[in-house]
Amino acid sequence: MLEIIRSIPPGSVLTYGQVAALADTPRAARQVGRILYFYGESVPWQRVINHYGGLSTYKVGSGERQRVLLEEEGLSFRADGTIDLKRYQWRPSLKIIKKLGLPEEIAFQINLKLT
DNA sequence: ATCTTGACTTGCC
DNA sequence: CGGCAAGCCAAGA
Numbered sequence: 001m002l003e004i005i006r007s008i009p010p011g012s013v014l015t016y017g018q019v020a021a022l023a024d025t026p027r028a029a030r031q032v033g034r035i036l037y038f039y040g041e042s043v044p045w046q047r048v049i050n051h052y053g054g055l056s057t058y059k060v061g062s063g064e065r066q067r068v069l070l071e072e073e074g075l076s077f078r079a080d081g082t083i084d085l086k087r088y089q090w091r092p093s094l095k096i097i098k099k100l101g102l103p104e105e106i107a108f109q110i111n112l113k114l115t
Numbered sequence: 116a117t118c119t120t121g122a123c124t125t126g127c128c
Numbered sequence: 129c130g131g132c133a134a135g136c137c138a139a140g141a
Contacts, residue, residue, distance in 0.1 A: 015124090016123050025137095027123095028137070029124060029136080030124090030136070030137065030138080031136095031137065031138060031139095032122080032123080033122030033123065034121080034122075034138070034139075037122060045122080049122090050123065051125090052129080055122085056122045057122055059121085060122060062122080
């Protein structure tokens with residue numbers, strides 16, 4: 001799980017649900033959030049957002065911080081405070097998939113979802 | 116052991 | 129994607 005999060009390249013993002021799915025625990029989206037909260041700065045937590053492309057961190061006070069960090073990585077926010085998932089969502093390369101042993105079925109779906 | 120809480124999602128209007 | 133109910137599951141009380 002942590003491996004996956006740490007593998008998200010700068011400038012890209014994943015949703016909580018996707019991280020959970022890639023970790024082979026499809027219904028653990030909420031737990032992903034707790035883990036990020038727990039590990040804090042030791043992981044690129046700013047690259048994990050909700051499935052609307054919006055930030056879920058305003059609930060714990062880190063909203064502004066996250067937004068700034070992402071903007072520094074080159075992402076741009078829409079007027080409503082969300083980002084374009086179709087454009088910034090990470091598509092794991094085959095190499096990474098192999099390397100981390102990600103479930104290919106899920107990885108494939110993620111790539112396909114950007115229709 | 117039971118109940119509540121959430122950095123969440125999905126399904127159904 | 130707006131609103132809302134229902135799932136989900138680990139942690140804390």
